[in-house]
Amino acid sequence: MPLLKASLSHLGERCQRQREFTPIHRKVLKSNTSTPIVKQPSQPLILHEALATRPVSAFVRFTNKSFCTTNSSDAAIQNLNHTRMNLGDYVKKKNGVPIGHSKSLGNNLYRSLGAKNFATFWTFWNPIFGYYLGTKIFKPLKKVFPIGIALILTFIFCGLIHDLVTTLIRGKLSLFFAVWFLLMGISVAVSKKLTYDLSNQKWILRVLANISIITFCLIGTIYLNTILGFY
DSSP states (O other): OHHHHHHHHHHHHHHHHHHHTSOOOOEEEEOTTOOEEEEOOOOOOOHHHHHHHSOHHHHTTSOHHHHHOHHHHHHHHHHHHTOOOOHHHHHHHHHSSOTTOTTHHHHHHHHHHTOSSHHHHHHHSSHHHHHHIIIIIIHHHTTTSOHHHHHHHHHHHHHHHHHHHHHHHHTSOOOHHHHHHHHHHHHHHHHHHHTOOOTTSOHHHHHHHHHHHHHHHHHHHHHHHHHHOOO
């Protein structure tokens, strides 16, 4: 903390000196009533003003010049916000190892099945498929619908992809997976709403909890199929 305060103080002095020696150019514009209008360009953003509008954690990433100008700090924040993780980095984050690693499948099963809740289970399960569902389907949908609805629609889309394969193999329309994933999507939305956490429980208990929800949704799908006959 003393080092951070000293750095901020030093940068503040530099910004103040830059502000004092920055020339102020005035431009006189003539309106329709011939009344001169004085337009003064905005002053550089000094340190105490910057800290009032930007979090310190964001500012420590910027250079000395970034502290002293509004545009450069805004651009830096936009760059941070628009940085998107690629597929390789995403899979490595979820599995702990790169794509194709011998421990990739084992790590994925261990982390997903032992997730602290059902919503977290799906953030680990099949990260390659999940990456494209998240970036190509869920992200555009949540710009139009509430997050909960976008999440359920993404699950339905995922189920329809499975049904497409089943339909091609059987030669007959099937919506079994769409309904199953619909129920699991609702379960995920409820899980996120409840925000329950089983991380303090043993791994095997977390596995049983997640598999139980999947099984319950499967049984519900089979029951609905006996009524609606969608498979």
